[in-house]
Amino acid sequence: MDLPEYRAAVDRWLDDNAADLTPDHGLAATLDEQMAHLSLVKRRTFDAGWMRWGWPERVGGLGGSTLLRAYLGEALTARDLVEPGIYSMTEVLAPTMIDYAPPELAATMVPRLLRGDETWCQGFSEPGTGSNLASLSCRATRTDDAWRVTGQKVWTSLAQYAQRCVLLTRTGTPESAHKGITALFVDMDTPGITVRPIETMHGALEFCEVFFDDVAVPFDRTLGDEGQGWAVAMDLLPFERSTSLWHRGAYLYRRLERILAAVREGAVTPMELGEVFQQLYAFRARSLATQRRVDAGERLGAETSVDKILLATSEQAVYDLVADGLSDEVVLGDDPVSERWRSEFLYSRAATIYGGSAEIQRNIVARRLLDLGADR
Amino acid sequence: MDADERELFATSLQHVTADNTGAALDAALDELGWREALPADPRAAVSLLFELQGAAGTTSSALDILVLAALGLDLDTDVGVVLPPLGRTDPPGSVAGEGVAVGGLAVGGLAGRDRVVVVAGGVEGCLAVVVDTADLELRSVHGLDPRLGIAEVTGANLSATARSDPPPTAWAAAVAAGQRAIGHELVGASRTMLGLAREHALERVQFGRPIASFQAVRHRLAEAHVAIEAADATLTAAWDDGTPFSAAMAKAVAGRSARTVGRHCQQVLAGIGFTTEHDLHLYVRRVIVLDRLLGDARSLTRRLGEDLLARRSLPSILPL
Numbered sequence: 001m002d003l004p005e006y007r008a009a010v011d012r013w014l015d016d017n018a019a020d021l022t023p024d025h026g027l028a029a030t031l032d033e034q035m036a037h038l039s040l041v042k043r044r045t046f047d048a049g050w051m052r053w054g055w056p057e058r059v060g061g062l063g064g065s066t067l068l069r070a071y072l073g074e075a076l077t078a079r080d081l082v083e084p085g086i087y088s089m090t091e092v093l094a095p096t097m098i099d100y101a102p103p104e105l106a107a108t109m110v111p112r113l114l115r116g117d118e119t120w121c122q123g124f125s126e127p128g129t130g131s132n133l134a135s136l137s138c139r140a141t142r143t144d145d146a147w148r149v150t151g152q153k154v155w156t157s158l159a160q161y162a163q164r165c166v167l168l169t170r171t172g173t174p175e176s177a178h179k180g181i182t183a184l185f186v187d188m189d190t191p192g193i194t195v196r197p198i199e200t201m202h203g204a205l206e207f208c209e210v211f212f213d214d215v216a217v218p219f220d221r222t223l224g225d226e227g228q229g230w231a232v233a234m235d236l237l238p239f240e241r242s243t244s245l246w247h248r249g250a251y252l253y254r255r256l257e258r259i260l261a262a263v264r265e266g267a268v269t270p271m272e273l274g275e276v277f278q279q280l281y282a283f284r285a286r287s288l289a290t291q292r293r294v295d296a297g298e299r300l301g302a303e304t305s306v307d308k309i310l311l312a313t314s315e316q317a318v319y320d321l322v323a324d325g326l327s328d329e330v331v332l333g334d335d336p337v338s339e340r341w342r343s344e345f346l347y348s349r350a351a352t353i354y355g356g357s358a359e360i361q362r363n364i365v366a367r368r369l370l371d372l373g374a375d376r
Numbered sequence: 377m378d379a380d381e382r383e384l385f386a387t388s389l390q391h392v393t394a395d396n397t398g399a400a401l402d403a404a405l406d407e408l409g410w411r412e413a414l415p416a417d418p419r420a421a422v423s424l425l426f427e428l429q430g431a432a433g434t435t436s437s438a439l440d441i442l443v444l445a446a447l448g449l450d451l452d453t454d455v456g457v458v459l460p461p462l463g464r465t466d467p468p469g470s471v472a473g474e475g476v477a478v479g480g481l482a483v484g485g486l487a488g489r490d491r492v493v494v495v496a497g498g499v500e501g502c503l504a505v506v507v508d509t510a511d512l513e514l515r516s517v518h519g520l521d522p523r524l525g526i527a528e529v530t531g532a533n534l535s536a537t538a539r540s541d542p543p544p545t546a547w548a549a550a551v552a553a554g555q556r557a558i559g560h561e562l563v564g565a566s567r568t569m570l571g572l573a574r575e576h577a578l579e580r581v582q583f584g585r586p587i588a589s590f591q592a593v594r595h596r597l598a599e600a601h602v603a604i605e606a607a608d609a610t611l612t613a614a615w616d617d618g619t620p621f622s623a624a625m626a627k628a629v630a631g632r633s634a635r636t637v638g639r640h641c642q643q644v645l646a647g648i649g650f651t652t653e654h655d656l657h658l659y660v661r662r663v664i665v666l667d668r669l670l671g672d673a674r675s676l677t678r679r680l681g682e683d684l685l686a687r688r689s690l691p692s693i694l695p696l
Contacts, residue, residue, distance in 0.1 A: 003696060067696050074696070257690045270681030271674070277684060278677060282629050284694050285609035291696060306605045309598075359591075365601050366594035370574055375589050 001053060006068045010050050010075055020044065021081050026336060031204045034083055035119065035161050041082050042090075042116025045072065051114050059098055060111030066243065066294045073247035077254070084251040085206075086158065088244035093120045093166055096236045100223040101185060109164065109185070121162035121188075123153040123210060124233065131360045133168075133233065134178040138212060140169035142226075147171075147184060147217040149192075152209065155354070159195045159208035162188050166236075167217075168229050181229030185221045192216075202346035238300035240355050241308045246287045249311060252280055252318050255344070259318070263325040272324070276317045283310040302368035305361040312351040312358060319348035377417045385413065386424050393425070397434035398525060399488060405436060406453070414445060418553075419615050426557045430564025430666075433658050435524055437484050439557055444493060446553035447504055447546050455506065456482055456489035458529050462668040463675050465551050465624075468529075469496030469505070475533035476505050478512070482527045483669070486514065491537065492529075495547055502547045505536035521661040552614075552623035554670045559611050559623075559630035562666050563604060565659045566637040570600045572656055573641035576648070587644075596640040603633035613694055621691065628676035631667035638663055 001009075014021065021044065023029060023037045045051040054069035055061025069091065077084045090113055097106045097113075112118040129136040138151025149169055159165070165186045172180015188195070192215035197205035224232050256276065287307055294300065322345050323330055329338035330345055352358035366372045377385060385408075392404040405411070405425070413421040425438055440457045447457075458480040460468045468480030478494045486492060486509055496503045515528040574597060577588035587593050607630040614626035638660045642649050649656040667673055684690065 007696075071696050253690065253693075260684060260688055260690065268685075270685055271678045272681065273684055274677035274679070274681030277680060277690070278625065278629060278632075281625055281693060282606040282610050285613040286606060288694050288696065289609055289612060306602050309602050310606055359595070362595045362598035363591070365598035370570075370594075370597055370601055372574065372577065372588040372594055372597065373586065375591060375594060 001062075001064055001068070003065060003067050003071065006050075006053060006064070007071055007075075010072060013048060013050065014075060014079060014081075017044070017048075018079075021079075023081070026080075026340075031206060034086060035158070038082055038086055039116035039119075041076065042087075042114065045076075046111075046115040055094065055110070055114065056098060058103065059094070059106050060114060067291055070243050070246045070291050073243065074250040077247050077251040080254070084244070084247040088247045089120065089122075089158065090114060091243040091247070092236060092239045093122060095239050096166060096183075096223065096232060097185070099235060100183065100228075100232050102220055105185065105220065112163075118163040119158055119161040120164045120166065121156050121159045121210075122236075123156050123159075123165045123167035123186075125155045126152060127154050131357055134181070134230065136168055136170055136181065137174065138167070138169050140171050140182055140184060140217070142171070145216075146219065147182075147222070149184070149186070149212045149215040149217055152211050154198075154209050155207045156195075156210045157207045159188070159210050160197050160205065164188060165210070166223065166232075168233060171226055171229075178230035179227060181233070182226050183223035183229040183232040184217045185223055186215065186217050190215050190217070200347075201349065202343045204343070204347075237356065238304040241304035241311075242287075242290050242294055242300055245283075245307050245311045246291055248315070249280065249284050249287055252315055253284070256280060256318050256321075259322055259325060262329075267327075268321055268325040272321060276314070276321050279310070279314040279317050283307070283314045286310055302364050305356070305364040305369075308356065309358065309361050309365070312361075315348050315351040319345045377413075377420050382420055382424075385420065386428075389424050389428050393428040393432045393434050393436075397432075397523075398436070398484065401429075401434055401436040402438075405438065410438065411441065411453075414442060418442075422553075422557050423560050423611070423615070426560035427564035427567075430561035430566075430662075431568045433523070433565065433568070433655070433662060435484060439483055439554060442557055443550045443554050446550040447493070447495065447542050449493060449504060449540065449542070451493070451506075452491075454489050455491045455493060456484070456486045456509070457493045458482055458495075459554070459670065463672045465671040467495040467497050467502050467547055469494040469503075471496050471503065472532070475535060476507065477532045478507075478534065479530050481669075482514070482529050484525050486512075486527055486529075487525070494531075494534065495542075495550075497547070501544045502542060504540050504542055504546075505534070506538040507531070507534045507536060511535070519665075521658075521665045523658065524662065524665055526665070548620045551670055552620040555623040555627035556611065556614050558666050558669055559607065559614070559626045562630040562634040562663055563607050563611065565663050565666070566600070566604045566607070566634045569637050569641040569656060569659045569663075570597065570604065572654070572659075573597060573600070573644040573649075576645050593644055596644055600637040600640045603636045607633040617694070624671060624676050624680075627671055628673045628680070631663075631673035631676075634663035635667060635673070 025033050052062040053064045054066050057063050076082045094110050097110050126136050140147040140149045167184045167186045169182050171182040192213040194211040196209045329341045388408055396404045443457050458468045460480050469476050469478040491506050492509050494505050511534050512529055512531040517526040577593050578586050580587045610626040610629040614622040645656050648654045
């Protein structure tokens with residue numbers, strides 16, 4: 001199926017099924033409600049086939065261009081049927097499984113993620129390991145029958161909902177840095193795992209601390225080889241900055257449209273509005289080129305940091321416009337629409353922090369794209 | 377052009393744009409067949425030439441040629457065109473009684489051009505007339521960027537030696553063609569500025585290490601890179617899309633990006649970049665002027681914002 005055909009068919013199907021797919025509570029709902037609704041939307045789109053296009057057949061997909069996935073996420077977020085942050089986790093974790101999991105494991109697990117039967121999380125950051133990912137210390141020790149994992153992760157999004165976790169562990173010496181890291185695929189119901197959600201500034205329990213106390217992980221749950229965890233992480237991160245960002249950009253575009261419809265006369269100047277629109281447009285132009293490169297089978301790398309920088313900057317610009325143009329709603333409003341604006345404004349403050357901070361992205365550009373050498 | 381032809385063409389253009397400027401570059405482009413390449417593959421011809429011309433800091437009459445081509449005027453090689461005044465995109469001419477009046481700019485100073493096209497009218501419809509250069513008042517501009525060879529052009533009661541009525545959309549198409557070209561020129565100049573600043577940062581040692589190892593310097597250069605990539609992406613989109621809207625977006629983004637790149641690179645180049653012993657100043661001058669030709673970033677952005685506020689909706693953009 002090609003993109004124009006897919007686009008027309010998906011649009012028609014979404015029109016026909018709008019009543020079933022639209023959340024009763026709107027997207028200003030609690031995270032519990034959003035997660036339940038996300039599962040419903042994923043299940044229905046999977047069962048209708050749309051969610052399966054763009055994924056390889058060996059993991060339950062129907063094949064076809066990755067552009068189809070980019071379009072589905074765009075269509076769902078543009079219609080306000082899903083929140084892109086939680087929807088696009090699939091775009092980050094499924095490709096990693098496809099590239100690094102033993103084939104039979106990927107074939108069993110990926111369809112569950114695509115269909116919304118399961119939620120997965122990504123255990124990367126630790127209390128002592130933020131930007132310096134290679135310093136992580138959550139330890140996995142090889143015993144006779146399994147890995148034994150002990151340590152702590154933090155900022156693990158959706159861990160309290162997750163059935164599985166893509167976990168980075170230290171298997172080499174503490175000094176082994178990026179060479180001694182191994183990625184594991186962990187069942188979250190394994191004894192010894194404790195999850196404690198953390199309340200964010202925007203009022204959601206979106207991310208968690210996750211504690212591992214002598215947790216057994218079978219050897220066949222190793223992603224890639226022992227010591228290959230850094231490669232797994234480095235290949236995963238560009239996925240965070242490609243299709244997922246396309247979805248987020250499409251969502252922001254719709255939100256900007258809402259701002260424009262709601263803003264009071266004179267509350268934003270033409271210059272302010274024009275600049276924000278232009279930033280979002282430039283991001284979309286950049287991301288479009290990235291989507292085409294993915295479609296052409298190119299391997300993504302450090303250049304996706306440019307996409308991330310443009311998106312994070314645009315996202316904050318969009319919501320700065322909300323803070324100025326809809327200040328009554330953001331500051332005083334306690335109705336659901338105002339609460340959503342406020343929550344989104346507050347959430348946008350994290351856009352330059354999560355998924356590699358603005359500073360780390362610029363370090364990557366300097367080191368890898370401009371070849372400026374080491375920074376010390 | 378296929379990939380091989382394109383590469384060969386690019387290599388030749390790189391040589392001629394680096395070694396020639398003004399009339400010499402015009403002659404070299406003629407010899408290279410750039411005029412023939414323009415109708416055959418406008419995207420390759422324009423993007424390659426203007427980016428290289430921007431990178432080398434040289435000038436040619438190529439902008440006149442492509443603006444005239446976009447107006448649908450099939451004229452001799454020695455005809456120039458009057459561009460709107462700085463920051464403007466409306467036709468520079470007006471019809472007053474029997475004659476035509478004009479106030480605008482010419483790039484390359486109309487040197488060697490006996491006749492000039494003046495477009496009069498609005499976006500809804502326009503009139504293109506050919507006038508004798510001798511009837512115009514030309515002020516050769518020194519200004520911010522003397523090497524660009526700008527002339528201020530004024531004239532009143534001009535009599536036309538020929539006239540045509542291009543289709544109503546012709547002026548908008550001509551402006552769009554010029555905006556894409558200047559957008560590429562801005563990107564080319566930006567890449568050179570970043571290259572110069574990068575080189576300096578790697579060579580200049582302070583506190584016992586290259587200044588490229590300091591995060592404050594690295595982040596400025598990273599910002600410059602991101603700005604260039606953003607401009608480049610909007611230009612790609614402008615060619616794919618082909619509308620006046622996307623051309624104006626690309627021009628605005630390229631103009632703002634180039635100013636950003638200039639600011640960061642000048643700071644990194646510090647003292648030496650503030651002297652005439654280093655080439656940076658040539659590019660800093662050039663991008664400020666190019667930003668203001670055929671619509672500057674500020675005006676284009678403000679106009680965009682006004683349109684959006686008036687409509688209270690966003691246009692659909694850049695489909696997958």
